[in-house]
Amino acid sequence: MALWVFVVFLAALAFAVPIAMSMVMGALTPLVLGGTGSSIQQLIANSFSGSDTTPILAVPLFILGGVLMAEGGISRRLFNFFAYFVGNLPGGLPCAVILTCLFYGAISGSGPATTAAVGSMTIPFLIDMGYDRTWSSGMVATAGGLGVIIPPSIPFVLYSLATGVSTGALFLGGVLPGILIGLSMMIYAVAYCMRKGEDKEKIKVKMKELRSKGFLNLFKESFWALLSPVIVLGGIYSGIVTPTEAACISVFYSLFVSLVIYKSFTVKEIIPFLGNAVKTYAPLCFVLAFATAFGRVLALAKAPALIENFILNNFSSSFSVLTGIVVIFLLLGMVMDTGPAIVILAPILLPAVQSLGVDPVHFGVIMVCCLSIGLATPPFGLDLFVAGTLSDTPPMSVARKAMPFIIAFGIALFIITYIPWFSLVLL
Amino acid sequence: MSRLKWLNDHFEEAIMVFLLATISSVMMAQIIARTFAVSMTWPEEFCRYCYIWTVFLSLGYTIKKGNMLRVGILMDLLPQKVRKTIEIIVNIIMLVIFIILFRYSIVYTGKVKATGQFSPAMHIPMWIMYMSTVIGFGLSVLRMIQELISNFKNFNKKIETTLEATLKEAKQEVEATRIDYAEKADLTGGEI
Numbered sequence: 319m320a321l322w323v324f325v326v327f328l329a330a331l332a333f334a335v336p337i338a339m340s341m342v343m344g345a346l347t348p349l350v351l352g353g354t355g356s357s358i359q360q361l362i363a364n365s366f367s368g369s370d371t372t373p374i375l376a377v378p379l380f381i382l383g384g385v386l387m388a389e390g391g392i393s394r395r396l397f398n399f400f401a402y403f404v405g406n407l408p409g410g411l412p413c414a415v416i417l418t419c420l421f422y423g424a425i426s427g428s429g430p431a432t433t434a435a436v437g438s439m440t441i442p443f444l445i446d447m448g449y450d451r452t453w454s455s456g457m458v459a460t461a462g463g464l465g466v467i468i469p470p471s472i473p474f475v476l477y478s479l480a481t482g483v484s485t486g487a488l489f490l491g492g493v494l495p496g497i498l499i500g501l502s503m504m505i506y507a508v509a510y511c512m513r514k515g516e517d518k519e520k521i522k523v524k525m526k527e528l529r530s531k532g533f534l535n536l537f538k539e540s541f542w543a544l545l546s547p548v549i550v551l552g553g554i555y556s557g558i559v560t561p562t563e564a565a566c567i568s569v570f571y572s573l574f575v576s577l578v579i580y581k582s583f584t585v586k587e588i589i590p591f592l593g594n595a596v597k598t599y600a601p602l603c604f605v606l607a608f609a610t611a612f613g614r615v616l617a618l619a620k621a622p623a624l625i626e627n628f629i630l631n632n633f634s635s636s637f638s639v640l641t642g643i644v645v646i647f648l649l650l651g652m653v654m655d656t657g658p659a660i661v662i663l664a665p666i667l668l669p670a671v672q673s674l675g676v677d678p679v680h681f682g683v684i685m686v687c688c689l690s691i692g693l694a695t696p697p698f699g700l701d702l703f704v705a706g707t708l709s710d711t712p713p714m715s716v717a718r719k720a721m722p723f724i725i726a727f728g729i730a731l732f733i734i735t736y737i738p739w740f741s742l743v744l745l
Numbered sequence: 746m747s748r749l750k751w752l753n754d755h756f757e758e759a760i761m762v763f764l765l766a767t768i769s770s771v772m773m774a775q776i777i778a779r780t781f782a783v784s785m786t787w788p789e790e791f792c793r794y795c796y797i798w799t800v801f802l803s804l805g806y807t808i809k810k811g812n813m814l815r816v817g818i819l820m821d822l823l824p825q826k827v828r829k830t831i832e833i834i835v836n837i838i839m840l841v842i843f844i845i846l847f848r849y850s851i852v853y854t855g856k857v858k859a860t861g862q863f864s865p866a867m868h869i870p871m872w873i874m875y876m877s878t879v880i881g882f883g884l885s886v887l888r889m890i891q892e893l894i895s896n897f898k899n900f901n902k903k904i905e906t907t908l909e910a911t912l913k914e915a916k917q918e919v920e921a922t923r924i925d926y927a928e929k930a931d932l933t934g935g936e937i
Binding site: 331332333334335336337338339342343346358359361362363365366369370371372374375378379382430431433434438559562563566567569570589592593595596597600601602603604605606607653654655657658697698700703704706707708713 | 758762766769792794796815820839846852877911914916
């Protein structure tokens with residue numbers, strides 16, 4: 319029966335049926351075939367109760383907080399702050415861009431939004447400074463997608479919803495892997511700049527201009543943006559607020575910073591931002607609701623147990639299983655959105671890898687890392703298209719220049735997958 | 746007529762925006778109240794119920810906007826006419842499913858009403874909450890019919906591939922970040 323549920327579900331996906339409806343079709347399969355499954359009324363009740371939890375509220379709230387913060391024009395402030403420190407080093411400016419992307423992604427929680435906000439400012443700047451147009455776009459496209467690994471991160475909230483693993487633990491688990499991926503991309507960027515050479519004169523002039531503003535001024539400008547993740551994470555780990563409440567605080571913090579400090583928009587302009595946030599999370603709402611209902615049908619059909627047996631019988635080590643899973647996730651990330659992939663697959667696969675001794679937090683980190691790189695890989699990586707649109711270059715040539723960055727990411731991913739220490743040491 | 750058109754375009758969206766603003770404000774008020782005075786149980790329940798209404802309204806909204814998440818690449822490989830036909834068949838199947846869900850959501854809400862259940866914190870009759878399923882699936886039936894009508898009307902028009910849709914989305918994303926060129930040029934400037 320479990321097999322039929324999967325067959326119907328996958329066939330529906332292939333015919334471009336929306337993911338939420340594919341799950342409904344899969345869930346109704348046992349009923350149609352006369353096996354044991356949920357009745358239609360149970361399906362409705364499950365999709366209702368699946369939405370009736372407080373942790374799920376963190377998703378719309380974090381998205382709203384990100385939308386509001388992104389309007390605050392903080393990408394420039396962050397970039398100036400990082401450029402102050404590393405701008406004069408070889409490959410310094412590209413590294414400052416990568417740092418900005420990772421940090422901005424943590425605040426905004428959306429890969430394409432990060433690429434657009436950071437790229438629209440830094441790509442013309444890098445081109446001005448004599449860096450290759452396509453290369454700069456490829457770099458921003460790749461780095462933009464990876465910001466979601468550094469907390470607060472919506473994919474981690476979704477993984478936590480799907481598996482019951484603590485959101486706070488996942489956020490902590492994502493910190494070092496995020497830094498590691500950033501480092502490995504920066505190493506490539508520096509190597510590239512040393513080999514190709516840079517326009518030192520131009521950079522010196524710009525850097526002098528930047529330094530003349532003084533560290534204190536730059537710090538004051540970027541302080542409020544830098545503080546945002548600190549407030550969210552600090553609130554969660556000190557036990558003052560739950561992750562959901564932290565998301566709510568991030569909304570009002572962003573509002574406060576944008577309205578009072580940066581004055582980047584007025585009260586009247588808030589409603590369109592709410593509309594933007596709704597537009598971003600509405601497609602996720604139903605996937606989440608039906609994923610619960612679909613998960614129960616799969617559990618009734620004993621699918622997780624079947625998959626666990628299959629994996630345990632065919633693979634003996636967590637090493638080979640993880641390799642297989644990483645490859646599947648990387649391929650899946652290219653065609654499917656991160657959110658649905660997490661809520662559908664995490665509950666099915668987690669029991670199996672757990673019985674091989676893989677930590678649930680570590681597995682979550684691997685999953686989120688793999689799926690988020692999908693935004694920068696052809697054929698449909700949205701980040702490539704955003705960066706391409708920004709720099710007037712065809713997305714596929716951006717993809718070619720992004721390849722070395724993706725390989726740098728792959729090396730970091732290899733380390734993260736096989737050395738659980740990086741994901742678990744902070745817990 | 747123009748008012749009707751506005752309702753058609755924005756009905757679910759307007760309610761969802763309102764609900765999001767409500768959820769944020771009530772939850773923030775609850776955090777403040779808890780920190781300085783008393784902790785209450787009703788705000789959390791209230792927020793959850795607001796979200797449930799959002800969930801069931803999101804169906805009609807995403808059908809209308811055409812932004813339901815899907816995996817479109819296999820269909821891109823097929824010729825236009827075949828794709829259109831499959832799309833219509835898929836939409837008809839979805840319409841049937843929505844009609845079934847609509848019907849059973851009425852049955853289920855009736856059952857909940859018969860039990861006379863109340864919500865634990867706010868003591869609202871539970872069937873009022875389950876009305877969100879009835880209204881949500883009802884609206885999706887309507888939106889699906891609208892979608893099918895436009896499918897038949899535009900049968901000969903070219904439909905966009907996943908690639909084109911992605912490109913369009915990318916353009917919107919870029920336009921949404923309102924950084925004008927002046928600001929781009931003045932990188933090191935900027936006011937505090």
